[in-house]
Amino acid sequence: xxxxxxxxPHHPPxxxxxxxxxxxxxxxxxxxxxxxxxxxxxxxxxxxxxxxxAPRLTGxxxxxxxxxxxxxxxxxxxxxxxxxxxxxxxxxxxxxxATALWVRPADLITAPVSVPIAFAAGVWPIAGGSGGFGGxxxxxxxxxxxxxxxxxxxxxxxxxxxxxxxxxxxGRRRMPRRAPARxxx
Numbered sequence: 001x002x003x004x005x006x007x008x009p010h011h012p013p014x015x016x017x018x019x020x021x022x023x024x025x026x027x028x029x030x031x032x033x034x035x036x037x038x039x040x041x042x043x044x045x046x047x048x049x050x051x052x053x054a055p056r057l058t059g060x061x062x063x064x065x066x067x068x069x070x071x072x073x074x075x076x077x078x079x080x081x082x083x084x085x086x087x088x089x090x091x092x093x094x095x096x097x098a099t100a101l102w103v104r105p106a107d108l109i110t111a112p113v114s115v116p117i118a119f120a121a122g123v124w125p126i127a128g129g130s131g132g133f134g135g136x137x138x139x140x141x142x143x144x145x146x147x148x149x150x151x152x153x154x155x156x157x158x159x160x161x162x163x164x165x166x167x168x169x170x171g172r173r174r175m176p177r178r179a180p181a182r183x184x185x
Contacts, residue, residue, distance in 0.1 A: 055102045059110030062103040066114050069095045070122025083126040085143055089150025092119055096154035100161035105169055112159040119151050120144060 057065055073091040081087045095118070100111040120140065129139020144151065 056104045057099075057102050057107075058104060059107035059114070062099050062107065062111055063114035063117065065102070066095055066099040066118035067121045069098075070118040071125070074122040074125045078126050083128060085123070085126065085147045085150075088123065088126060089147055089153075092122075092150055092154045093157060096158045097161060100158040100165075103162075105165070108162045108166055111162050112155055115158045116151055116155050119154065123147075 070092065073095065074088055077084055077087045077091065096115045099115055099118075100108075103111045123143050124136070124140055127136065127139035127143040129136040129142075
């Protein structure tokens, strides 16, 4: 089957969209320079923290990440520690911090909301209730009430991280832009 061109020869090629970096070949054709990362002074590699990935999750993605991570943590605790809720609480704290760190700046408020939901979703398999659905539900309510300290601690960690990130974002917006210094001729 013959493939037809999507652009007719009468239309000029599209310009690049604002905010998107130009490809080196496009930049060379226009005679502009492409900004390349500058090497660090002394040739030292970047610190480890700067090389780690920085995923940016949406609000829904952050909630799904924390729920899946806590269900996997519950399975791990069930296999290794016979369903210890203290071990589950210890694993909850880094998941809460990671969720608050990885959520997008536009969705920061969702992290402290989704973290307690993830705690409750993950505690269901290791709650230890018996006697059908009602017994399981009572086991979850009992586990949530007896181990509320872990729940509050993780929510507090997520809230503090979100507050600090929001303050940094506001500070960057308010910081005046400096004009580049001109060199005397």
